[in-house]
Amino acid sequence: MKIVIIGAGQVGSLLARELSIEHNITIVETDKEKSTWxxxxxxxxxxxxxxxxxxxxxxxxxxxxDILLAVTGEDKTNILSTLYxxxxxxxxxxxxxxxxxxxxxxxLLKNPNISVVIPGEIISTKLVNLISAPFAWKxxxxxxxxxxxxxxxxxxxxxxxxxxxxxxxxxxxWIFVGVAKKxxxxxxxxxxxxxxxxxxxxxxxxxxxxxxxKLFGFRHEIISSTIVVGGGxxxxxxxxxxxxxxxxxxxxxxxxxxANIVAEEVPEAHVFLGDATDLETLREVGxxxxxxxxxxxxxxxxxxxxxxLAKNAGVxxxxxxxxxxxxxxxxxxxxxxxxxxxxxxVANEILSLLHIGGxxxxxxxxxxxxxxxxxxIGPDSKIMGIPLRQLPxxxxxxxxxxxxxxxxxxxxxxxxxxxxxxxxxxTLSKSVKKVxxxxxx
Amino acid sequence: xxxxxxxxxxxxxLKYLGxxxxxxxxxxVIYQEDDLxxxxxxxxxxxxSGLIMEFSVKSWSDIREVDRKTxxxxxxxxxxxxxxxxxxxxxxxxxxxxxxDAFFESVSGFTTTGASVMTDVExxxxxxxxxxxxxxxxxxxxxxxxxxxxxxxxxxxxxxxMGLESSGPTTEKLTPKIAExxxxxxGVYLLLTVLLxxxxxxxxxxxxxxxxxxxxxxxxxxxxNHNLSIGYYNSPYVEGIITLFMFxxxxxxxxxxFMLRGKISNxxxxxxxxxxxxxxxxxxSVITLDLWNNIxxxxxxxxxxxxxxxxxxxxxxxxxxxxxxTWPTLSKFILVIVMLMGSCAGSTSxxxxxxxxxxLIKRGYREILKLIHPKRVIHLRLDGQxxxxxxxxxISSFVFLYLALFALSSCIVLGVExxxxxxxxSACAATFGGVGPGLEQVGPMQNYAFLTSFTKVYLxxxxxxGRLELYAILVLITPSFWRK
Numbered sequence: 050m051k052i053v054i055i056g057a058g059q060v061g062s063l064l065a066r067e068l069s070i071e072h073n074i075t076i077v078e079t080d081k082e083k084s085t086w087x088x089x090x091x092x093x094x095x096x097x098x099x100x101x102x103x104x105x106x107x108x109x110x111x112x113x114x115d116i117l118l119a120v121t122g123e124d125k126t127n128i129l130s131t132l133y134x135x136x137x138x139x140x141x142x143x144x145x146x147x148x149x150x151x152x153x154x155x156x157l158l159k160n161p162n163i164s165v166v167i168p169g170e171i172i173s174t175k176l177v178n179l180i181s182a183p184f185a186w187k188x189x190x191x192x193x194x195x196x197x198x199x200x201x202x203x204x205x206x207x208x209x210x211x212x213x214x215x216x217x218x219x220x221x222x223w224i225f226v227g228v229a230k231k232x233x234x235x236x237x238x239x240x241x242x243x244x245x246x247x248x249x250x251x252x253x254x255x256x257x258x259x260x261x262x263k264l265f266g267f268r269h270e271i272i273s274s275t276i277v278v279g280g281g282x283x284x285x286x287x288x289x290x291x292x293x294x295x296x297x298x299x300x301x302x303x304x305x306x307x308a309n310i311v312a313e314e315v316p317e318a319h320v321f322l323g324d325a326t327d328l329e330t331l332r333e334v335g336x337x338x339x340x341x342x343x344x345x346x347x348x349x350x351x352x353x354x355x356x357x358l359a360k361n362a363g364v365x366x367x368x369x370x371x372x373x374x375x376x377x378x379x380x381x382x383x384x385x386x387x388x389x390x391x392x393x394x395v396a397n398e399i400l401s402l403l404h405i406g407g408x409x410x411x412x413x414x415x416x417x418x419x420x421x422x423x424x425x426i427g428p429d430s431k432i433m434g435i436p437l438r439q440l441p442x443x444x445x446x447x448x449x450x451x452x453x454x455x456x457x458x459x460x461x462x463x464x465x466x467x468x469x470x471x472x473x474x475x476t477l478s479k480s481v482k483k484v485x486x487x488x489x490x
Numbered sequence: 491x492x493x494x495x496x497x498x499x500x501x502x503x504l505k506y507l508g509x510x511x512x513x514x515x516x517x518x519v520i521y522q523e524d525d526l527x528x529x530x531x532x533x534x535x536x537x538x539s540g541l542i543m544e545f546s547v548k549s550w551s552d553i554r555e556v557d558r559k560t561x562x563x564x565x566x567x568x569x570x571x572x573x574x575x576x577x578x579x580x581x582x583x584x585x586x587x588x589x590x591d592a593f594f595e596s597v598s599g600f601t602t603t604g605a606s607v608m609t610d611v612e613x614x615x616x617x618x619x620x621x622x623x624x625x626x627x628x629x630x631x632x633x634x635x636x637x638x639x640x641x642x643x644x645x646x647x648x649x650x651x652m653g654l655e656s657s658g659p660t661t662e663k664l665t666p667k668i669a670e671x672x673x674x675x676x677g678v679y680l681l682l683t684v685l686l687x688x689x690x691x692x693x694x695x696x697x698x699x700x701x702x703x704x705x706x707x708x709x710x711x712x713x714x715n716h717n718l719s720i721g722y723y724n725s726p727y728v729e730g731i732i733t734l735f736m737f738x739x740x741x742x743x744x745x746x747x748f749m750l751r752g753k754i755s756n757x758x759x760x761x762x763x764x765x766x767x768x769x770x771x772x773x774x775s776v777i778t779l780d781l782w783n784n785i786x787x788x789x790x791x792x793x794x795x796x797x798x799x800x801x802x803x804x805x806x807x808x809x810x811x812x813x814x815x816t817w818p819t820l821s822k823f824i825l826v827i828v829m830l831m832g833s834c835a836g837s838t839s840x841x842x843x844x845x846x847x848x849x850l851i852k853r854g855y856r857e858i859l860k861l862i863h864p865k866r867v868i869h870l871r872l873d874g875q876x877x878x879x880x881x882x883x884x885i886s887s888f889v890f891l892y893l894a895l896f897a898l899s900s901c902i903v904l905g906v907e908x909x910x911x912x913x914x915x916s917a918c919a920a921t922f923g924g925v926g927p928g929l930e931q932v933g934p935m936q937n938y939a940f941l942t943s944f945t946k947v948y949l950x951x952x953x954x955x956g957r958l959e960l961y962a963i964l965v966l967i968t969p970s971f972w973r974k
Contacts, residue, residue: 051666073666081878089558089650094666 051075053114055100055130056121057083059372059392060145064118064399067413069093070482075109100126103133112137118399119144120166124151135160143399147282164402168395172370173286175394176343179368179387180272180291189412190255191423192452192471197255198412198421203247207266215239223253223261224459226449226475227419232378234419234477236447250414252421252449252473254457272296272366274339277318278325278355279346280304280311283370287343292317296341299334301325301355325355328362336362344369349376356385377415419477421449424488426470431489438462440487445480449473494547495556496563499644501543503568503637507575508537510628514579514621517698523615525583532578539575559971561650565634565962569954572633573597579621585614590943597950599625600633601957602838604712604808604926607939607946611717616698619715623705629957630709630838631679631743632656639672654962658835658843659885662744678746679838683708686735693727703809707735710838712808712926719810719934726794729811733798740766740805740833761873762834762845769844773828774800777821784818796821804828806840808926810934822929829919829928830896840924840956842892846885848872853882891960896922899952906945921949922956 050072054061057078065076065087074093077100078084088095098105100121111117117134119127119142127144128151134142135158142163146152149167178190189198203209209217214225214237227250228237234250235241243249251261273296277288280302288298288311298318302308305322312320323330325344336342342359344352349371356367368387371380380388397412413420426433432440437448437460451458452471458464466472476484511533518526556564576599577592579585586592591607598605599622611619628636632655637644652668653661664671683704690700699715706713716722720729738746741763748756757763777796778789786792798811803825814825832841849872856868870877896918903914909931916928917938927934938946955963965971 069666073670075666088663089653092666092668094663 050115052116053109053111055119057087058122060120060395063392063396065091065093077105077109101129106130106133114139116141124148128154143402166395166398168391169282169286171394171398172283172391173290175389176287177290191473195254195452196252196450196473199251199261201249201265203243203245205245209243210245212243214241223251223257224449226250226252226447229415234415236445272341275341276334276339278344280307284345285311285314287345288315288318301334326351328358331358331362340365342367349373360384422474424472426466426468432466433468434465437464443480443483445477446484447475449475492560495560496567497543498547499564500567500571501540504540505537507572508533508540511536514617517620518617521616523617525615525617528579528582531582535578536575562962562965565651565654566966568633573600576600576625579618583618585618588943590946594946594950597953600629601924601953602626602630602709602711603921603924603953605921606937609937609939611715623702623713626709626711626713627705631676635672636676638669639676642669658845664747674747675743678743689731693731695728707732707807708739710739710805710807721811729798733801736801736805736807740837740839742834742836744836759873762848765848766834766844773824777824780818780821803925805833806923806925810927813935815929815933826916826919829923829925832923842889846889849882849885850889903945907941922952924956
């Protein structure tokens with residue numbers, strides 16, 4: 050498919066990397082250095098120019114494209130290129146929008162093929178998910194919330210340390226699909242040994258949370274007092290979600306005028322003006338009484354350091370927002386409990402909106418080293434009626450869960466996919482192509 | 491930098507190069523000659539080496555990106571190894587006993603130089619001569635570009651690999667997918683080759699000769715299976731067809747593609763093409779007048795030989811239809827100048843390339859304007875688009891490096907060999923630019939066989955350096971490339 054991406058920033062470059070393997074990508078970027086980098090490193094057509102400029106869009110042949118992904122950081126650029134694509138009848142348009150107030154312009158177009166992705170909303174939904182499952186690192190929902198993906202940490206002094214997966218007993222309602230050891234993710238076998246510090250990915254229905262929690266030895270935790278660092282759009286959203294759950298919230302914001310907005314918009318929260326990387330500010334906010342800190346400023350380093358200071362002052366759990374992909378492994382190593390990446394969240398959302406080849410939803414894990422593919426078995430499916438054992442699945446992939454007649458089935462080797470089944474396949478990035486080949490995607 | 495990735499890539503290439511080596515075996519069978527075993531053995535050695543390299547490294551599947559250093563490594567090693575293995579048939583058949591001779595001939599083939607150390611090309615079997623010309627054809631559009639076209643999974647390095655191998659300062663992508671672009675370029679290349687074979691065959695050239703000369707022409711190589719080169723046919727018609735196709739091969743193949751797709755405006759606007767045509771017209775006129783005055787009785791005959799010889803030097807093909815070493819000095823000097831210039835970027839020709847010269851001319855003119863109006867803001871423009879300063883200055887550096895290396899090499903050759911200054915200079919210009927024959931002792935009726943092994947290896951190095959436009963090789967011999 051011919052896809053035009055506007056903007057080679059964090060989100061655009063991740064999308065380009067994922068999509069350029071299969072599709073014809075043209076990427077438009079203003080910055081010369083970024084544009085050259087894309088040209089030299091990925092298999093795509095890179096055009097240096099302004100995505101608002103119709104001449105540039107014409108050069109990118111947007112008028113003949115199947116899909117437009119307008120993902121620059123500038124709302125206006127995204128809207129203008131959407132307008133261009135809309136006029137030429139591009140079949141699928143996804144645009145990123147920072148300020149939801151611009152939605153009105155998109156609504157005016159009355160085009161059902163345009164999807165809007167608002168990073169703030171995606172992140173806040175993700176945060177709410179995390180807050181509701183405080184022991185899991187990553188809680189992602191699939192198949193209309195019938196299935197959840199959990200990322201669980203193997204903690205020290207729990208029953209599961211140094212046990213083989215087969216020793217954990219048979220499970221009828223969940224399946225371990227991946228084990229990440231020191232950032233290297235693999236598909237577990239029965240004899241895979243769990244060690245301290247490993248992360249385990251599990252797919253199962255949301256009800257199994259309690260059982261998993263017990264298995265992994267998590268104590269019951271109640272979050273009662275939370276500090277939110279950063280009073281931006283995202284900080285305010287998260288604060289609102291937490292307050293609605295009955296949690297008491299304190300917000301630290303370093304900009305005075307913004308602090309005033311926060312105080313006005315979220316009157317239930319206590320708003321403090323100050324720098325969250327100063328211990329003094331944290332003390333004044335009452336860091337010793339807080340049990341959770343979420344750092345949501347736009348500055349990776351600031352988020353990390355405020356979380357580390359909080360951790361040092363005795364805060365149980367910390368979550369930081371980050372953008373730079375290189376930080377993932379380090380954040381875990383230095384003791385940040387959870388890291389939420391804006392670029393991955395937004396890119397995942399966009400990929401799942403594309404519905405390329407029967408895929409309903411794609412989610413990447415561990416910075417794109419693995420992914421979960423959710424898809425439906427249609428009438429012309431290549432694998433319908435063939436037992437899983439007979440399909441040449443590579444070592445790097447596993448069929449996780451099947452939803453049949455809205456019930457969860459954990460498929461074994463003799464499982465036969467039938468019409469209208471929905472399958473969730475967990476695969477490592479190196480096997481994605483092979484898996485898609487087998488599935489006929 | 492990853493040696494494993496380089497080895498995997500190289501292994502894959504050699505595996506298929508071994509298969510390609512079997513193609514000349516068809517000639518051995520058709521002409522019932524005794525050189526079939528040569529291609530079987532060479533092919534097996536090459537393919538097995540490739541397989542060993544490929545399997546000595548882990549799986550390729552998780553490599554999605556090739557870093558810059560590895561990219562340089564892959565391109566340089568591909569050309570060096572292809573040349574080494576390409577020399578096997580010559581050694582096995584006993585065409586040469588000195589490995590340096592075989593290597594020289596092989597490098598000269600792949601880099602589409604066409605300089606030869608064979609004293610008599612008419613005594614060897616058809617298979618050997620076919621392999622010699624086939625190396626031209628493989629190297630013309632590029633071994634790596636071909637690999638990417640046929641084996642798309644090698645397209646992991648993005649544009650870097652193709653950019654390093656293709657001629658000219660920038661490489662344009664015709665389509666988002668690099669494998670598609672490579673296929674289209676090879677498609678145009680194949681089309682031109684087939685067209686030329688047909689036309690030559692119609693003109694009465696035997697089909698085997700037609701294929702040999704088509705490979706030499708479209709790749710701007712210059713190997714012939716006759717000692718007299720194109721002069722053997724002594725036919726204005728054959729010369730005319732080859733002149734036309736040399737001219738076409740000197741044009742950016744992207745423009746050929748646009749032309750075939752009916753995008754005439756892209757072709758018409760191209761300033762490099764205009765420059766190329768103007769230089770051709772002006773210089774052919776000058777040489778024609780010079781020859782008419784001094785050698786040939788008619789203007790027609792002067793035009794016939796001047797146009798052929800100018801194009802063969804300018805496009806760096808290096809055929810000869812006549813012994814131009816006997817020409818007046820002005821004409822010979824012009825031939826050496828155009829050998830250094832080279833035709834268009836993105837063509838199969840060698841040397842500096844017109845686009846770089848055009849940019850430097852514009853830059854020089856701007857300096858003059860700046861002296862008159864120091865405060866005037868003047869952009870360098872090409873095809874209506876502003877060229878940024880960094881691109882223009884890297885072009886200046888390239889041209890300087892090229893000329894400096896040319897001068898240095900001439901000194902080296904003069905130091906090692908007892909030859910005239912004209913021989914040394916023209917030999918370096920002709921090998922560095924991928925032309926082939928030079929003047930005097932390396933003139934069109936002579937060859938490079940009399941040189942010492944050292945000079946042969948040095949000139950081979952110069953040919954690869956010139957074919958890859960310096961940088962891919964130069965970075966490898968820069969100490970900081972190897973520093974950890």
